[in-house]
Amino acid sequence: MNESSQTHSRDVLLSVRDVSKSFGGVRAVVAVSFDLYKGELLGIIGPNGSGKTTLVNLITGFVEPDSGAIEYQGRNITGWMPYRIARLGIARTFQMVRPFAELPAYKNLIIPLFSPRVKSLMGGRYGDRDSVAKDLLEEVGFERESSVTYKAAGSLPHGYLKRLELAKCLALRADLIILDELFSGLSIAELASIVPIIEKLMVEGKTIVMIEHRLRELFRIANRVVVLNFGRAIASGKPAEVMDKDEVKQAYLGTE
Amino acid sequence: MKQRRQERVDRGIKARSDDIFALTSYREMLYVSVPPVLPVIGLIILPLILPPYWQKVLISTCIFALLAMSWDFLVSVGMVSLGQALFFGVGAFVAGALDRFAGLPIWLTIPLGTVLGGALCTVALLPVLRLRGVYFSMVTLVLPLMLERCIEATGFFGGTEGLAGLKPFASKWIEMYFVAAVVLIALFGFRRLLTTDYGLVLKAIKDNDRSVMSAGINIYWLKAQALFVAGCVGAFCGAYMTHVYMFVGMPAFALDYSILPLASAVVGGMGTFAGSVMGAFILVPLSEALRGIGGLRTVIYALALVVFIVSLPEGIFHYIQRKYHQFERWVEVEK
Numbered sequence: 001m002n003e004s005s006q007t008h009s010r011d012v013l014l015s016v017r018d019v020s021k022s023f024g025g026v027r028a029v030v031a032v033s034f035d036l037y038k039g040e041l042l043g044i045i046g047p048n049g050s051g052k053t054t055l056v057n058l059i060t061g062f063v064e065p066d067s068g069a070i071e072y073q074g075r076n077i078t079g080w081m082p083y084r085i086a087r088l089g090i091a092r093t094f095q096m097v098r099p100f101a102e103l104p105a106y107k108n109l110i111i112p113l114f115s116p117r118v119k120s121l122m123g124g125r126y127g128d129r130d131s132v133a134k135d136l137l138e139e140v141g142f143e144r145e146s147s148v149t150y151k152a153a154g155s156l157p158h159g160y161l162k163r164l165e166l167a168k169c170l171a172l173r174a175d176l177i178i179l180d181e182l183f184s185g186l187s188i189a190e191l192a193s194i195v196p197i198i199e200k201l202m203v204e205g206k207t208i209v210m211i212e213h214r215l216r217e218l219f220r221i222a223n224r225v226v227v228l229n230f231g232r233a234i235a236s237g238k239p240a241e242v243m244d245k246d247e248v249k250q251a252y253l254g255t256e
Numbered sequence: 257m258k259q260r261r262q263e264r265v266d267r268g269i270k271a272r273s274d275d276i277f278a279l280t281s282y283r284e285m286l287y288v289s290v291p292p293v294l295p296v297i298g299l300i301i302l303p304l305i306l307p308p309y310w311q312k313v314l315i316s317t318c319i320f321a322l323l324a325m326s327w328d329f330l331v332s333v334g335m336v337s338l339g340q341a342l343f344f345g346v347g348a349f350v351a352g353a354l355d356r357f358a359g360l361p362i363w364l365t366i367p368l369g370t371v372l373g374g375a376l377c378t379v380a381l382l383p384v385l386r387l388r389g390v391y392f393s394m395v396t397l398v399l400p401l402m403l404e405r406c407i408e409a410t411g412f413f414g415g416t417e418g419l420a421g422l423k424p425f426a427s428k429w430i431e432m433y434f435v436a437a438v439v440l441i442a443l444f445g446f447r448r449l450l451t452t453d454y455g456l457v458l459k460a461i462k463d464n465d466r467s468v469m470s471a472g473i474n475i476y477w478l479k480a481q482a483l484f485v486a487g488c489v490g491a492f493c494g495a496y497m498t499h500v501y502m503f504v505g506m507p508a509f510a511l512d513y514s515i516l517p518l519a520s521a522v523v524g525g526m527g528t529f530a531g532s533v534m535g536a537f538i539l540v541p542l543s544e545a546l547r548g549i550g551g552l553r554t555v556i557y558a559l560a561l562v563v564f565i566v567s568l569p570e571g572i573f574h575y576i577q578r579k580y581h582q583f584e585r586w587v588e589v590e591k
Contacts, residue, residue: 060470086472094470100463103456110453111460112471129453172471 011038013176013207014090019058019068020231028054030231031068036176041198041208043218043239046228047251052211053095055228056180059209060092061085072176087117091174093165095181095211101154105142108153108164109133112171121173133171140167141193159190166197176207183214191217215243227251261589264582291580295443295533299436303429310544311432315500317540318435319493323517324524324532325442326489332450332527333482334462336389339396341513342380343490344497345403347373349413351495352504355422362423366495373491378484385479388465397514404509418505425499435496439533442489446529458482516540523564525571534573538564 014036021029029051036042044052057063059070061082069078077085091112100108112118113129138144140163148160156164162182169177179198183191191214198221201208212218218225219239227235227242229251235242242248267287302314323340330337351369354360360368384395408416425431449455460468461475468475493513498504516539517532524535542560546553568575 062466062469081474082466082469083472083474086470092470094467098464098467100456100460100467102463103460107456110456111468111473114453114457115472117472168467168471 012036013038013073014059015071016055016059017069017071019055019065019070021054021058021063021065027231029058029065029228032228032231032233033068034226034233034236036207036209038207039202039205040223041202041210041221043222043225044209044211044228045213045215045218045225050228050251051231052228053180054231056092056178056209056211059085060090060178086172086174087115089117089173089175090178091169091172091176092178093162093169093180093182095184097158097161097165099153099156099161099164101152103153104150105153105156105160105164106130106133106137106149109136109167109171112168115172117172136167136170137164139170140164140197158185159187159194162186162190163194163197166194170201174206176209177201178209178211180211181213182210183212183217195221215239219243258588258590260586262584263587264578264584266582292444295530296440299440303432303436310541311428313541313544315432315435316497317536318439319497320516320520320540321439321533321536322435322442322489322493323513324520324536325446325529326486327517328521328526328529328532329446329450329489330482330486331521332462333458333479334388334465335479335483336393337396337486337514338393338518339398339400339514340490340517341400341509341511342396342403343373343377343487344494344513345400345509346376346380347491347494348498348504348508349407349494350376350491351498352419352422353413355498356419362425362499365423366492366499369495369498370488370492373494374484374486374488377487377491378480381483382480385476385483400509400514401511404506407506414505416506418503420503422498422502422504424502431500438492438496443529443533519561523561523568523572525573525575525577528571528573528577531571531573535571538572 012035016032016034016036018031018033019029020027020031032051032055034042044055046052054063058065061077061080061084064079069076071077072085072088072090075088077088099105100111103110107130110129110133113132119125134144134149137149142149142160142163148156153161153164162185166179166182169179182194186194195217198208198210202221210218210222222239224237225239225242226233227248229247234247234251235245299318303311306314323344326343327337327340347369350373351365354365354368355362380399381392381396384392387395407413413419425434450459457468457473458478461478465475494508498508517536520535520539521532522535523539524533525531539561543553543557546557549556564572
């Protein structure tokens with residue numbers, strides 16, 4: 001047991017057991033197992049095509065595993081429909097950001113706010129979704145009552161789209177937030193403004209999984225990382241320790 | 257080099273706000289209120305001034321307008337139906353059967369035909385709700401053709417003879433104003449529905465169904481609801497026409513009921529419902545007016561369709577709406 005995981009409670013929130021998935025002849029994920037603890041930030045890294053996004057799709061129900069099981073809060077959710085898994089409080093972003101382009105930015109949040117999960121958390125009432133949506137946008141760094149809030153989402157700059165994705169997770173009041181390459185394509189300045197939002201979520205006790213290629217930024221905030229290569233989990237542990245391992249160096253730098 | 261370029265400018269009142277207007281003069285009030293009032297006035301006056309033959313054309317125009325709106329609504333939710341005839345036919349046969357075999361009065365057969373027809377069509381299409389895109393369309397195209405053959409082969413519901421001698425409406429005025437009122441209710445109802453939060457979620461399914469699902473929303477349940485609403489509108493058309501013709505038979509599943517609504521919505525402009533109505537009010541009367549020509553009728557009709565779609569691909573309604581809300585001027589630009 002390493003030091004960082006002792007700093008938060010040892011309650012397992014999500015547990016992935018021997019999960020495998022093939023597409024045709026391609027083994028995208030092979031017997032991957034790991035536990036996710038409440039309140040931690042777990043990074044999942046690995047070269048392109050190593051199965052990271054498939055793993056997210058397996059956890060969120062968009063892809064059904066060939067074998068293995070996924071448990072959330074002790075409940076077996078393997079093979080559940082994506083919307084049922086989302087209702088348990090697992091929110092995700094997508095690698096390819098596709099907003100509801102014609103809607104103004106804040107109206108994009110009406111969709112997650114319409115969720116039955118939000119209704120039950122608010123005691124059967126949805127409240128005024130428009131104003132909740134604007135508050136959420138402010139939380140992820142849209143300036144209050146600025147024109148971007150009302151702009152069609154399709155015309156927003158990339159940095160704002162990423163924040164909008166994050167706001168969708170917040171709208172769902174998720175306990176577990178899975179961010180698929182949130183940092184990709186962001187400038188240094190945009191990163192500097194989005195990292196504090198994630199740090200704030202950690203303080204609030206959210207559990208976060210981040211798929212990332214931008215390791216330097218990830219390692220600054222991650223408690224633990226899992227390294228995937230050709231669908232297998234080849235290492236896990238604290239960021240610095242993991243990068244010292246030979247297998248990981250090989251995966252990233254290649255071998256003869 | 258200097259060049260001239262056309263510039264579009266929002267009219268003052270439109271620019272001031274997108275949907276909330278601060279009205280300061282009668283002119284501005286008229287600007288906002290005339291567009292929605294026009295179809296209401298039109299549908300009140302038309303039955304009074306049209307000759308009897310064109311009154312019948314008006315009825316079938318209204319029916320195709322409703323079928324087109326039903327199609328447009330399904331498209332807004334991401335379901336492209338090629339089988340509006342399914343809704344029409346099922347509604348027609350339910351109403352016809354209730355009249356013939358249960359002896360129900362007309363004010364029961366039409367509502368029951370509407371709701372039962374909508375429900376039956378929804379159940380029939382439930383298994384294919386999970387299919388995306390063209391697969392859904394193909395099933396909707398095939399189902400009405402299949403039902404038509406079923407009736408022919410089994411002889412149920414009168415078989416090839418159909419059910420004749422059904423109850424008519426009490427008067428032609430009730431007949432006309434009833435369907436005109438339903439067109440207006442559907443037009444404003446659909447437009448209103450899609451601006452609510454519920455409507456936004458429906459439209460979002462079309463944009464990005466994965467994103468909607470990851471918000472914990474059961475998109476299949478919502479699609480089934482949308483299908484039921486669209487199915488009810490289509491089934492109403494069938495149930496109503498059964499009593500106009502006082503007959504129901506295999507032609508209720510004819511391909512016309514699938515194709516013409518689609519053409520109306522595309523020519524008129526998709527996603528607005530007003531466009532669907534406008535398209536039906538151009539295409540159906542045009543088809544009637546061309547009857548005198550004889551053999552080449554279909555050719556000229558098809559050519560007209562092509563001209564509409566090529567010259568105004570956005571749809572007639574979108575074009576008029578743009579002209580209404582914006583004016584254009586030529587400006588010189590440096591190139």
